[in-house]
Amino acid sequence: MAEEVLDVVSEQVVQFDAIPQLIASSASLQIAIAVLIIGIIGIVIAYRGFANWTKRQKFSYTRPHFARFVRVAILPFFAIALISSVNVYIQTTELFNDSELTIEEFSASDTFAKTLNTINILVIGYTISHIIPILLTKIEKSNLEKEDFGQWKELRGFKDDNEDLFHRLFEWIPPKNTPEGLDEKEFRNLLETVEGRRKLELLRTRRGNPIGSFQNLVKNPFEEFKKSEREKYEKYYNDCFSGNNESGKSLKPGQEPEEIYQIDIWREEKRLNHFDPIIPGARPAGYAERKRKDLPKSYKQILPVGIFVAVVLGVVSWWGVDLFVLATATGGFAIGLGLALQETMQNYFAYIMIRKDKIFVEGDRIQLETNFNGYVHKITPRVTYIRHALNESYAVIPTRNLVNSQIINYSKELKTVPAIVQVGVSYLNNPKQVAAILVKVGKKAMKETTDERGRHLVVQNSCPYLEQNLPSCGCDKEVIENLNQPVVRFNQFNDSSLDFSVWVYVRDYGSQFKVQTDMRMIMYEQFKKYDIRIPWPIRTVYQGDEKKEFEEISKLDSNRDKVIDEYGIGDIGRGGGED
Structure with a gap:
């Protein structure tokens, strides 16, 4: 088999050896080849200038996929046109019709024409191999844009929307029956006012489902959403370019490092920042590039190599080389490469x-x-x-x-993490009163503990911001079915204390530590307010007057009982009975 490959190669070598003789025999052919070489060099130089020019144009930011397509396609287009023109000129003139050409020269002329066609095929293959990933990326970004639309609907609009875009596209239809967790009278009263209906729109059931439904006010809300987002990006780009931005200077498109986000990067930054508005010029130059340099390589980046290799193999087969024979001849090398x-x-x-x-x-x-x-x-x-x-x-x-x-x-399907605080109290305190105060501590932590952006860290059935007729900050998105919190447990009778624990569910692993800290701070304040005592862990003989201390604690019994009436004691004591 290896001999067959060598025979084919040697035959082609003989034909290629005759090509220089063929070129030397015709001045017109030499001129045509010189035009071809000079033309290709000129196209490459012109293309580099054109590519740099396009990177500085606005459409490279607003239509990045089209800009990449133009940069990829323009060079091959002119190269193919030049090579094809030279090939047609050579084939249609009398350069190869001279009757004095020898058989070897006739064979060389066919090889020469085939070589030019091969170059065209390789250029076309190279172009296609780079255009396909652009099309796949465009499809991927379009799908992400649809996902953004879904998030926009779930959030009832983004913060940077103009003129309450969501309610210009959708109308809320209230449910016929009173939702779970609402009083009939309260539900009907809320339906009577615009603010009340807005609150109901944002309300979620204990299972995390919204109530009611939405009806389209326009034919295609998604197209209106895309138009709005592009208008926002246009404003972002213009503010960057005009100098009306945080940096105070005009940011240059095509600058290295990049100072202005392309629209796809702009959308991605919004996703990573929970769809908060992107402030023009707020990030240093090259921020997005540095942020993405360590991201894993996508399959679309190696796809061009695979497509071009397939084209090369097709060309090799077209030249008469048996691919099976070639694979067999290179089998040893392939095995060694595979082991390596x-x-x-x-x-x-x-x-x-x-x-x-x-x-x-x-x-x-x-x-x-x-x-x-x-x-x-x-x-x-x-x-x-x-x-x-x-x-x-x-x-x-x-x-x-x-x-x-x-x-x-820990993040598959469910990302919530419990934030648990354990505490021991004096035997002189009433356990039910302690449990009620811990429930109060947990509920205060649920409402008051937020991150630097004001978002609640504790997962909740209904975001506390809805009580202020504001959109949810997202704390009610990862709702656990039948979630009932805070959870309070009477753990054990310890040597010096009655041990309790209280926990709530937070949105991610890192949030638990801040929530635990805040709960301890609130717990300290509430224990001080209601005289809930934490005993000293000591073993010395205590000579205090227990009766007197009990009387002191009992003075605030009525206040602590009010906490039980208002907050309950969680599920502690349920299911028990007397003998």
């Missing part, structure tokens, strides 16, 4: 499996067999980076190892 790349291929297929089955994705919190607990930072075809949940370190693990090991995914 064995671990690389294992990592790559593990990467594909993780992506396909969605075992975990970037942002999930997982725990490894080594008890390392952290967030998946990025997944690559070689290694996976996991950031410690408390930002202490990074774990760098070969991707193939994650497929063959046991992993606990």
Whole structure:
């Protein structure tokens, strides 16, 4: 088989050897080839200038996929036109019709024409291999835009919408029956006012479902949403370009490092910031580029290589080389290469499996067999980076190892984490009164504990902002079915204290620590207010007057009983009975 390959190659070599003789025999052919070479060089130089020019134009930011398509297609278009024109000129003139040409020269002329056609095919293949990823990226971004529309509907509009866009596109239809958790009279009263209806729109049931439904006021709300988002981006771009931004200067498009977000990056930044408005010029130059430089490579970045290799194999077959024979002849090399790349291929297929089955994705919190607990930072075809949940370190693990090991995914379907505070109180305090005060502590923490953006950290059935007729901050999105919190438990009779615990569910792993701190602060204030005592953990003989101390504590019994009446004691004591 190897001999067959060598025969084909030697035959082609003979034909190629005759091409220089053929070119030397015709001045017109030499001129045509010189025009071809000079033309290609000129096209490349002109293309580089054109590509740099397009990067500085507004449409590269507002229509990035079209701009990439133009940059990819313009060079091959002119190159193909030039090569085809030279080929047609050579074939249609009498350059190859001279009867004095020898058989070898006739063969060389066919090889020469075939070579020009091969160049055209390779250029076309190269172009297609780069256009397909652009089209796939466009489809992906369009799907993300539809997901943004879904989030926009769920949030009842974004903060930077103009003139209450949501209610210009949708009308809320109230439910016929009173929703769960609402009094009939209260429900009817809310329906009578605009503010009351807005509150009902944002209300969720205990299962996390909205009430009522929405009816379209326009034919295609999604198109109106896209138009609104593009108008917002136009304003963002114009503010960047005009100098009406946080930096106070005119930001230049096409600048290195990049100072203005393209519309796709602009949308992505909004997603990462919970759809808050993007402030022009608020980030340093190159911020988005640095932020994305470590992201894993997409399959679309290696797709052009695969397509072009397929084109090359097709061209090789067209030249008469048997691909089976070629593969057999290079089999030894392929086996050696496969052994050398064995671990690389294992990592790559593990990467594909993780992506396909969605075992975990970037942002999930997982725990490894080594008890390392952290967030998946990025997944690559070689290694996976996991950031410690408390930002202490990074774990760098070969991707193939994650497929063959046991992993606990804390973010799969459910991201909530309990924030638990334990406390011991004096035996002289009434346990029911203590439980009621702890319920009060938990409810205050649910409403008052927020992050730096004012968003509640505790997951809730209904966002407290709805009480102020404001949109939910998202704390009621990850609702656990039949969630009833805060949860208070009387844990045990300890040596020196009655031990209780109180917990609420927070939105992610890191939030529990701030919530625990805030609950302890609120607990301290409430214990001081109601004289709930925390005993000293000491073993010395206590010579106090217990009767007197009990009388002191009993003075505030009525106040503490009012807390029981207002807040209850959770589910403590339910289901019990007397003998």
